[in-house]
Amino acid sequence: MIPLLEVTDLKKHFPIRGGVLGRVTNHVYAVDGVSFDIARGETLSLVGESGCGKSTVGRAVLRLIAPTAGEVRLDGERIDNLPAAQLRRLRQRVQVVFQDPFSSLSPRQKVREIIAEPIVNFGLARGAALESRIAGLLEKVRLPRDAMDRYPHEFSGGQRQRICIARALAPDPDLIVCDEAVSALDVSVKAQIVNLLAELQDALGLALLFISHDLAIVEHLTHRVAVMYLGKIVEVADRRTLFSRAHHPYTRALLSAVPVPDPAAKRQRMILTGDVPSPIHPPSGCRFHTRCPFAFDRCRTEEPVLRRVAEGQVSACHLDVPDAPAAA
Amino acid sequence: MSTTYRQGTVAAVALPDVLPPLVRRGRTRTFLRRHPTIAAGGALIALMLAIAVFAPWLGTVDPTAIDPIHRLADPSARHWFGTDMLGRDVWSRTLYGARISLLVGFSVAFCAGAAGTLVGVAAGFIRVLDGVLMRIMDGLMSIPPILLAIALMALTRASVQNVIFAISVSEFPRVSRLVRGIVLSLREQPFVEAAVAAGTRLPRIILRHILPNTVAALLVQATYTCASAMITEAILSFIGAGTPPIIPSWGNIMAEGRALWEIKPYIVFFPAFFLSVTVLAVNLLGDGLRDALDPRLAKRL
Ligand SMILES: Nc1ncnc2c1ncn2[C@@H]1O[C@H](COP(=O)(O)OP(=O)(O)OP(=O)(O)O)[C@@H](O)[C@H]1O
Numbered sequence: 178m179i180p181l182l183e184v185t186d187l188k189k190h191f192p193i194r195g196g197v198l199g200r201v202t203n204h205v206y207a208v209d210g211v212s213f214d215i216a217r218g219e220t221l222s223l224v225g226e227s228g229c230g231k232s233t234v235g236r237a238v239l240r241l242i243a244p245t246a247g248e249v250r251l252d253g254e255r256i257d258n259l260p261a262a263q264l265r266r267l268r269q270r271v272q273v274v275f276q277d278p279f280s281s282l283s284p285r286q287k288v289r290e291i292i293a294e295p296i297v298n299f300g301l302a303r304g305a306a307l308e309s310r311i312a313g314l315l316e317k318v319r320l321p322r323d324a325m326d327r328y329p330h331e332f333s334g335g336q337r338q339r340i341c342i343a344r345a346l347a348p349d350p351d352l353i354v355c356d357e358a359v360s361a362l363d364v365s366v367k368a369q370i371v372n373l374l375a376e377l378q379d380a381l382g383l384a385l386l387f388i389s390h391d392l393a394i395v396e397h398l399t400h401r402v403a404v405m406y407l408g409k410i411v412e413v414a415d416r417r418t419l420f421s422r423a424h425h426p427y428t429r430a431l432l433s434a435v436p437v438p439d440p441a442a443k444r445q446r447m448i449l450t451g452d453v454p455s456p457i458h459p460p461s462g463c464r465f466h467t468r469c470p471f472a473f474d475r476c477r478t479e480e481p482v483l484r485r486v487a488e489g490q491v492s493a494c495h496l497d498v499p500d501a502p503a504a505a
Numbered sequence: 506m507s508t509t510y511r512q513g514t515v516a517a518v519a520l521p522d523v524l525p526p527l528v529r530r531g532r533t534r535t536f537l538r539r540h541p542t543i544a545a546g547g548a549l550i551a552l553m554l555a556i557a558v559f560a561p562w563l564g565t566v567d568p569t570a571i572d573p574i575h576r577l578a579d580p581s582a583r584h585w586f587g588t589d590m591l592g593r594d595v596w597s598r599t600l601y602g603a604r605i606s607l608l609v610g611f612s613v614a615f616c617a618g619a620a621g622t623l624v625g626v627a628a629g630f631i632r633v634l635d636g637v638l639m640r641i642m643d644g645l646m647s648i649p650p651i652l653l654a655i656a657l658m659a660l661t662r663a664s665v666q667n668v669i670f671a672i673s674v675s676e677f678p679r680v681s682r683l684v685r686g687i688v689l690s691l692r693e694q695p696f697v698e699a700a701v702a703a704g705t706r707l708p709r710i711i712l713r714h715i716l717p718n719t720v721a722a723l724l725v726q727a728t729y730t731c732a733s734a735m736i737t738e739a740i741l742s743f744i745g746a747g748t749p750p751i752i753p754s755w756g757n758i759m760a761e762g763r764a765l766w767e768i769k770p771y772i773v774f775f776p777a778f779f780l781s782v783t784v785l786a787v788n789l790l791g792d793g794l795r796d797a798l799d800p801r802l803a804k805r806l
């Protein structure tokens with residue numbers, strides 16, 4: 178079956194200009210060969226530390242930026258190289274919810290206009306039908322009907338994020354990219370929004386690309402997880418496998434940073450040391466080798482490729498069993 | 506995991522907190538009380554506007570009527586501000602002069618604002634134009650506005666329209682820089698990206714998302730442009746490169762009174778006082794608006 182979204186070897190290199198002439202002196206290898214797919218109604222979470230390129234992947238999928246290389250397919254149709262006019266038609270099917278609920282809403286538009294915008298743009302409803310559609314969307318995100326005639330500044334962060342979700346749902350999309358959609362919210366509000374997203378996904382059969390730096394949040398609504406490090410995906414696994422039997426040392430380091438409910442349940446902790454290397458000069462071989470506790474000679478020269486390590490689990494690491502360093 | 510999001514206790518509240526009731530009453534009055542500089546500046550400008558509009562009914566005579574017998578009369582009940590060297594009534598000339606100053610100030614603020622917005626938006630959205638346009642603006646801005654206006658006036662005939670044009674040309678690069686900066690930062694804003702993702706076309710993005718969020722800064726900038734244009738107009742007239750001498754403008758009155766400064770200082774004093782008050786009023790309004798509309802603007806302007 179054709180996946181809803183298929184990303185193949187996606188690359189985005191931002192040029193760095195320097196000198197008086199503004200010549201390109203270098204590149205930020207923000208995303209450097211990323212492949213994944215999302216089925217209809219599925220949630221894929223993209224996790225990784227700040228600056229690893231998660232948002233850039235999301236923005237490339239949304240075609241807010243043009244990828245440097247690679248393919249993005251929606252239902253098998255390439256969208257990464259479409260001209261603007263044809264692209265607009267497809268935008269209806271992929272929507273977005275951003276992190277900051279304050280800057281995501283124009284301060285000078287009423288909620289009604291905000292939610293109506295995509296509906297009107299794609300010619301989906303007008304007049305009374307538009308009105309009832311907006312009311313229906315507000316109900317879906319559990320906001321009172323009289324929210325329509327207010328400005329965004331009259332709402333709290335969590336309520337604003339509901340408005341953003343209503344806007345994203347408005348054109349009946351197949352996929353919503355949630356870029357850190359709950360990261361800026363308080364813990365209790367975070368939970369409400371995560372629940373709302375999970376419910377909406379169940380009810381509407383939506384697919385989500387859920388971008389987050391926080392594995393703890395992801396566990397509650399995702400089907401699969403893709404872990405990114407410095408512009409590359411290092412491990413993809415379904416939720417259960419990833420949280421119980423992660424393979425890649427980086428994933429395991431991320432997991433050991435997640436708080437556990439029962440402090441008595443001792444587990445092996447892995448603390449990452451050192452800074453994330455610059456994406457302008459990524460390390461040779463395995464990009465994680467500068468911080469990996471298991472790194473050995475081969476890691477510094479040969480780049481590991483994603484390979485299947487178990488049912489529904491791929492990982493890019495030279496080790497078979499990452500607990501024990503390979504006898505080099 | 507400590508928090509169970511789907512079934513846990515923290516997630517119990519599904520409904521959002523209750524919204525505060527909609528109140529939109531008596532907003533203007535509260536606004537003015539909270540921003541006294543806007544009230545003061547606005548009131549003074551309103552006064553000047555009233556003077557300009559109702560000049561014929563404020564005890565004035567024809568401001569260009571010559572009366573050589575009564576020339577250089579001191580202020581009296583008949584000539585409140587005295588008369589000048591041709592016997593023209595200074596009170597009348599000063600009041601009619603408000604028309605020229607306000608006309609020039611507002612017209613320049615509008616023209617420079619419109620041209621600056623156009624250039625700023627174009628530079629902010631069209632990458633290939635950006636470099637060229639901004640270098641031209643840098644070039645224009647490197648010439649002091651007053652010199653640029655003098656040069657432009659030297660090329661044309663003295664008339665109020667040409668004064669407005671010359672001052673607008675020297676003022677609009679500043680506006681275009683400001684608008685370009687705002688456009689560039691707004692373009693990156695998530696709400697603009699969300700609009701792009703929502704299928705909004707570029708012209709509509711500019712009209713509905715970029716411009717409404719530029720208005721506040723433009724308004725504040727317009728007050729500064731207006732004040733500076735009124736001063737430039739007076740300077741141009743004063744040195745004889747501005748409004749034609751037959752039209753009473755504050756600059757012209759001051760220029761004509763200059764020779765008699767030592768014996769009849771009030772001929773210069775009255776128009777100068779009106780000019781200062783008007784410029785002060787416009788600046789008060791601008792500062793008040795800047796603080797009231799958006800505290801973040803304070804850094805930009
Ligand atoms: N427009 C741009 N020009 C140059 N470099 C960029 C640009 N956008 C992003 N980058 C760089 O690309 C890298 C990846 O950025 P990205 O925003 O995708 O990271 P992220 O994983 O979303 O991080 P965060 O969790 O902080 O949001 C960063 O090093 C960033 O500095």
Ligand code: SF4
Pocket residue numbers: 425426427463464465466467469470471472473476481493494495496
């Ligand atoms: S390939 Fe080597 S450096 Fe990279 S994660 Fe595996 S063990 Fe660590």
Ligand SMILES: [Mg+2]
Pocket residue numbers: 231232233356357
């Ligand atoms: Mg990000």
